[in-house]
Amino acid sequence: MVTKRFGRRSKALQCTSLRKPLQRGGLNTMAATMPASIDLLLFATVAQAAAAASLTAFGLRRDRHPGWWWWLAAMWLTTAGAACAALAPGPWALSLAPPLLLQWPLVTLMGLRRFHARQHWPGHWGVDATLLAVASLVAWAVGLLTPEHATWPVVVCGLAVHLYAAAVMFNGPAGSEATPVHFLGGTVALLAFAPGLAVLGTDLATQAPAPPLAAHAARVLAATLGAIVLAFVALTLLFERTERQLRESRRRLRLLANVDALTQVPNRRRFNELATQALRADPPGSAVLLLFDIDHFKQINDRLGHPAGDRALCLVAGSVLEHLRAMDAAGRHGGDEFVLLLRRTNTQHAMGVAARIVAELQKRTQNTPLPPLSLSFGLVQLRGGEDIDAALRRADQALYEAKRQGRSRAVAASGDEDQPVFSESRPLGLMPA
Numbered sequence: 001m002v003t004k005r006f007g008r009r010s011k012a013l014q015c016t017s018l019r020k021p022l023q024r025g026g027l028n029t030m031a032a033t034m035p036a037s038i039d040l041l042l043f044a045t046v047a048q049a050a051a052a053a054s055l056t057a058f059g060l061r062r063d064r065h066p067g068w069w070w071w072l073a074a075m076w077l078t079t080a081g082a083a084c085a086a087l088a089p090g091p092w093a094l095s096l097a098p099p100l101l102l103q104w105p106l107v108t109l110m111g112l113r114r115f116h117a118r119q120h121w122p123g124h125w126g127v128d129a130t131l132l133a134v135a136s137l138v139a140w141a142v143g144l145l146t147p148e149h150a151t152w153p154v155v156v157c158g159l160a161v162h163l164y165a166a167a168v169m170f171n172g173p174a175g176s177e178a179t180p181v182h183f184l185g186g187t188v189a190l191l192a193f194a195p196g197l198a199v200l201g202t203d204l205a206t207q208a209p210a211p212p213l214a215a216h217a218a219r220v221l222a223a224t225l226g227a228i229v230l231a232f233v234a235l236t237l238l239f240e241r242t243e244r245q246l247r248e249s250r251r252r253l254r255l256l257a258n259v260d261a262l263t264q265v266p267n268r269r270r271f272n273e274l275a276t277q278a279l280r281a282d283p284p285g286s287a288v289l290l291l292f293d294i295d296h297f298k299q300i301n302d303r304l305g306h307p308a309g310d311r312a313l314c315l316v317a318g319s320v321l322e323h324l325r326a327m328d329a330a331g332r333h334g335g336d337e338f339v340l341l342l343r344r345t346n347t348q349h350a351m352g353v354a355a356r357i358v359a360e361l362q363k364r365t366q367n368t369p370l371p372p373l374s375l376s377f378g379l380v381q382l383r384g385g386e387d388i389d390a391a392l393r394r395a396d397q398a399l400y401e402a403k404r405q406g407r408s409r410a411v412a413a414s415g416d417e418d419q420p421v422f423s424e425s426r427p428l429g430l431m432p433a
């Protein structure tokens with residue numbers, strides 16, 4: 001019968017290591033109907049071990065995400081299952097192999113649940129664990145107690161386990177990480193049918209019920225393919241997550257480098273960048289620069305403490321952002337000084353913006369323990385070709401003049417830095433104490 005089915009190509013049947021332990025009764029027949037050679041099983045074992053070893057080596061050298069251990073467990077257990085069949089094909093080993101081979105979709109699923117712990121998954125890991133325990137127990141028990149009648153119970157157990165895992169994977173979390181999970185789910189669903197088809201094929205070929213081992217080689221090969229796909233998917237998921245974390249770190253670093261942590265407005269360096277870009281894009285001399293600070297801010301710190309001072313700074317920043325157009329730029333120049341670049345405007349309009357900021361600030365200060373806050377502004381209309389630093393120096397002179405004239409006002413400066421000409425000042429809101 002053997003020669004008829006496999007002819008000279010069947011090394012499995014000439015291999016003493018496979019034949020010796022199966023010399024008794026039904027198992028002898030099972031070995032004879034195994035649809036794969038011992039070489040193939042050995043090759044599958046080595047392929048699985050290689051996939052598992054790569055994932056192990058990869059994970060040991062970098063951050064291990066939750067789920068990684070489960071995937072490793074799934075892969076090493078299937079390797080053990082394949083090795084059982086290939087290296088020690090006795091009754092015990094052959095009853096142990098099916099549960100070891102059919103566990104991988106569920107153990108992988110448990111790993112996925114941990115990997116995507118914050119996302120919604122259908123079902124519950126308790127259901128996965130129960131199904132795994134029941135299927136493994138049935139597969140092991142029937143393989144040990146009634147090896148000749150174990151074929152279909154084991155096939156059905158494997159089918160249930162695979163299809164359940166595939167269904168959960170397909171309905172798992174959406175988003176960028178869904179594609180590799182769906183790919184894995186598709187593979188699991190396809191591999192679910194391999195042992196059953198192998199049994200049916202053997203039934204048809206031999207015109208007799210197939211023995212349990214007929215499905216065994218198909219199970220080993222399916223698990224090998226599954227392990228390789230799992231290794232690929234696990235690596236993809238780990239890479240994608242690492243890359244997402246890197247992108248997030250870069251975003252945070254950019255934010256830290258550009259934004260003032262207290263007030264959440266751009267810092268001085270970033271403001272200079274934004275303002276320089278804006279000046280390049282606009283007609284020369286079309287922007288107004290405002291430099292302003294809180295009057296007697298030191299007294300707020302001294303009387304009410306630094307946290308109150310911080311609060312005042314945040315209120316100022318909030319008031320500024322409220323009245324800024326999307327194309328304008330604001331920044332914290334340092335300490336209690338802020339700077340604004342209003343594009344395509346003149347100093348008269350800029351004085352109006354300053355007045356609105358002061359009014360907004362007074363509104364926001366009303367329900368706080370802070371005293372009424374007043375601001376002093378220095379304004380300059382930028383000249384054609386003037387850079388931000390030069391404009392800031394002139395605005396600083398205007399601000400100094402506003403302080404000199406009694407604070408809580410806006411003063412515009414024109415003329416050269418050496419010989420500034422100050423406009424009449426415009427009082428803004430409350431007069432400082």
Ligand SMILES: Nc1nc2c(ncn2[C@@H]2O[C@H](COP(=O)(O)OP(=O)(O)OP(=O)(O)O)[C@@H](O)[C@H]2O)c(=O)[nH]1
Nearest residue numbers: 293294295296297298299301306307309310335336
């Ligand atoms: N709470 C707080 N205070 C700060 C911060 N940065 C700088 N300061 C304080 O801001 C104060 C700035 O005071 P000055 O601008 O020198 O003087 P002023 O009291 O505002 O007086 P005028 O500007 O002349 O009206 C200093 O006391 C600094 O310690 C900060 O981030 N938080």
